[in-house]
Amino acid sequence: MNVSKERIVTGSAGLTGRPTVKPKLYVVKYWQIYSMVLPGLLFFILFKYVPLAGIIIAFQDYSVFTGILSSKFVGMKHFINLFTYPEFLTVTKNTFLISIYQLFFGFPAPIILALLMNDVRKMAFKKVVQTVLYLPHFLSWVIVGGLVINFLSPSSGMLNEVLHMLGREKIFFMQEPNYFRTIVVTSGIWKEVGWGTIIYLAALAGINPELYESAEVDGASKLRQVFSITLPSLLPTIMVLLLLRIGHILDLGFEQVYMLMNPLVTSTGEIIDTYIYRVGLLGGQYSYTTAIGLFKSVIGLILVVGANQLSKKTTGNSIY
Template structure:
């Protein structure tokens, strides 16, 4: 009995000593790196004010929220709004659209900057390389309203460049924006054109950090340029690829309201309507605040589950993860 007490006492003392040592290390780091913490403070305040504090408003998803009564005066209704949303006749179609568009975006838009970065990395002339980088990066600064106007004009059945080419081949013009079968491809394709340059710069920066001696050793062993890409470049890019992939998976149900709204109309709405556009109609136009908050909370929970699951799989398979 006495031995057990001594063991427990020693264990408790060790834990207390470890906590004390940890506090000393934190204090020492704060004193040593205080300028860096001061620099990070505005960003932390921004996240607290605009990200974390607003999370408290999610409580209205479980209430019949009334603007005049406020959160404290509105009645609690439990899971009523979640049930209403799941039983909504168009729920399955909206869910299908959201999942398919995001899946296409991952399959086609996510690999695009990786491929472009690998191609640009093989370009020997720096002037040509920088020119291409500038050209593909410029659309990133355009708003979706401008991009929507560009694509709508390009695909116009009367004046669009695409339909001019189709008519030159002897075919009838296609009303792309009026057909449901084309809208998902247009949404994903416009996103690739707009954002491929941004991702390319990130991957090019990661490629620049690869040790050149690895390529020299591979060349001595007789590896071709293509072989070097698969055995050196891509494995070295894997941590960056996985981090960006996990960040995109976390936003899997958040395709973006403005990205869809500028292209959606009454004729293609069946295949274009997603959670974000439905939230806009129901929440802002019809003032169903509790109902749309429940939808937003549903999206956040699904995104969190996907992020945690994929992060665990990534750490197990590749050893890389967000945390």
Template sequence: MEEVNVRQRAVTTTRSSELSKRLWKNKWIYVMLLPGVLYFLVFKYIPMYGLVISFQDYKPFKGISGSEWVGFEHFQRLFTEPDFLQILGNTLILFVMNLLFYFPIPIILALMLNEVKGDLFKKTFQTIVYLPHFMSWVIIVSITFVMLTMDGGVVNDLLEYFGLEKVNFLLAPEWFRPVYILQVIWREAGWGTIIYLAAIASIDPQLYEAARMDGAGRFRQMWHITLPAIRSVIIVLLILKIGAVLDLGFEHVYLLLNSMNRNVAEIIDTYVYTAGLKQGQFSYSTAIGFFKSFIGLILVMMVNRISKKMGEEGVY
């Protein structure tokens, strides 16, 4: 028995020594990972403790430990709010528009850039389409305001020049969603091509050479080589996109929101600000955030399972 224990301790020591050597050998990789790990730990995992206030009547001066527990009262209030279905519908409509109109654009742009042979033109075009990503939504919406306003806006001046009536793009409810999705495409489409271009760059060039020898043109090469090669990347990004179904972001929509288009522009994120944080209803706003995260988690798990059944890798 003692001999077995000695052997087990020896095996454990050997494994610990090997692990220490591997860690020391790759120490700079772990150092590079450290900022990212700390970011998620401090801003993503530790704040999850605060979700408990969604089940409390939270009072800041009492703290979490001193606030009264109310169970699912805030969730019941959310689901029985008269405007809840309208707000949820607005959020889902904007998400579907993002999925249908924005999501394919970076893929198409990446495929087009991959076909460009002139390095100077390619780099210039990439720089131009990347630039809007580094502008805040305040700047994007301000530029849109200058272009679309009825008082001196470029677009309305052109409509008037051609004898057409001016259109109130900024206040008309029917124009909110087209303006929103065009702004998203303008700002994010170029930046979204980076991952796809990286995936395309990893494709073996011999596959294209073999296809050319078989008489395949550039479109056939794209359809039968490039797209299948980046399919797993597309599916992973699609799963992550679906996970953010109720998380469209606050700033962009809030800047476009006004009293005239509120019935189509109010989404969950702006509702959290106006009905939750602005009025000091911290528990209620936390319950809404909990609901959003829970729905996102369920959808990611479902879509990931479907993708695995279809033979794809998924995100986990």
């Protein structure tokens, strides 16, 4: 009799010894948690998954008057045009170059700044510096673009005034194609570097202080502690953010480039996002620009999967 009761209890509890809960009852019991998740799920469903149905436009000669169901199916026509237009190849080249510059110079900037701020011991000074560095993130690119243009103005810009004081000729920075990519990367770093330090400062706060104490006892210098303790501890966070950044390598941000670009720097400044706006929305070539958007998504997916697998094999860190 005792054996049978034990079997009944074990069977109902499973291998873990805990009573199993049906999924439906679990959802009802913890409905508060699921209600908090619901807005996020609705956002992704409505704005990420439902619009995927519009991908079919890339394979049609879409017209707003005939609609998706009645537009003519043309197969890979727009993708063929995509890779044969010299203009698109130039735009893709500009996008990749600016993205690589931002990745090479912009990605390490918050890490370096976080390491410097972590060593500041005067909390009042540290809070003031953090506030000043965070502030540009909350400004729109309309404001930041105007500040950059005024700062580089040949007539009243601060930089040109300094050059004039040094006896050099003033430079029309915003009209020189060779300077545009540098301006985009530098202004992007200035705007986002402070905000990017938040995650790294949080990761630095989680490092065990006893590791630094042991290193000091062993006679390790500050620089040695950074390379032996700090950076290895930050490596998982760095790799996750790097992988996410690589996935958006073709998404430079329409607002920034659109605010800074002018017809004189189009040859080096126009990117895929501004090209889609000009050709798709203003030119009415919806199918062609939808094909460009699908091309961006596929390239981003390939880069994320490839970089994730490479990171998993080399460092053991990955996003999935």
